[in-house]
Amino acid sequence: MAFEQPSYPPRLMTRHHAAYYTGVSLRQFDKECAAKLWPSPIKRGEPESLKPRLTWDKGDIDRVIDAVLKGDSATPVATRDESDDFASRREAARLRRSKNG
Numbered sequence: 001m002a003f004e005q006p007s008y009p010p011r012l013m014t015r016h017h018a019a020y021y022t023g024v025s026l027r028q029f030d031k032e033c034a035a036k037l038w039p040s041p042i043k044r045g046e047p048e049s050l051k052p053r054l055t056w057d058k059g060d061i062d063r064v065i066d067a068v069l070k071g072d073s074a075t076p077v078a079t080r081d082e083s084d085d086f087a088s089r090r091e092a093a094r095l096r097r098s099k100n101g
Helices: 015-022 025-033 058-070 087-099
Strands: 043-045 053-057
Touching: 015 025, 015 053, 015 058, 053 058
Parallel strands: none
Antiparallel strands: 043 053
């Protein structure tokens, strides 16, 4: 099945759509998700499913982008884990980058 970008971003986006929406490749989006720069995906489908469909909420992604653009590192990101916040994720990513390069 070929990836087709819709004419408008859906509220819940697949990995392909979320990467396209944020302007990065799938590989880069995966790296940024692993670094917890983006909110956690929503697992959809049957609870007993071994391979749930993962979707990202457009609103959650927009809040992260807005916080970055404002330079407001203390703004918590609306994620499934309320103890997680953007400032700690950005600092962790900065530390990893300084170790790697």
